[in-house]
Amino acid sequence: MSHSTAEKLVYMANQIATAFSQETHEAAVADTRTHIKKFWDPRMRTMIAEHLAHGGEGLSPIAREALEGLQAPKAA
Numbered sequence: 001m002s003h004s005t006a007e008k009l010v011y012m013a014n015q016i017a018t019a020f021s022q023e024t025h026e027a028a029v030a031d032t033r034t035h036i037k038k039f040w041d042p043r044m045r046t047m048i049a050e051h052l053a054h055g056g057e058g059l060s061p062i063a064r065e066a067l068e069g070l071q072a073p074k075a076a
Helices: 003-019 025-039 042-053 061-068
Strands: none
Touching: 003 025, 003 042, 003 061, 025 042, 025 061, 042 061
């Protein structure tokens, strides 16, 4: 994965987390996770999971926690 792709996905995950940040922390994490699960394609989820596995640099606390609870899609 290119560095710029990782940066874009981190930016997007953080934007989603920010959109839900007025909720309780638990709800923000759950809603961020649900949004990513519903609207990101499997390749995007796999790439962000790889980024997280390598430290997850740049992810906000809500985005990081949401992604930690999100299983990477299974290979077809």
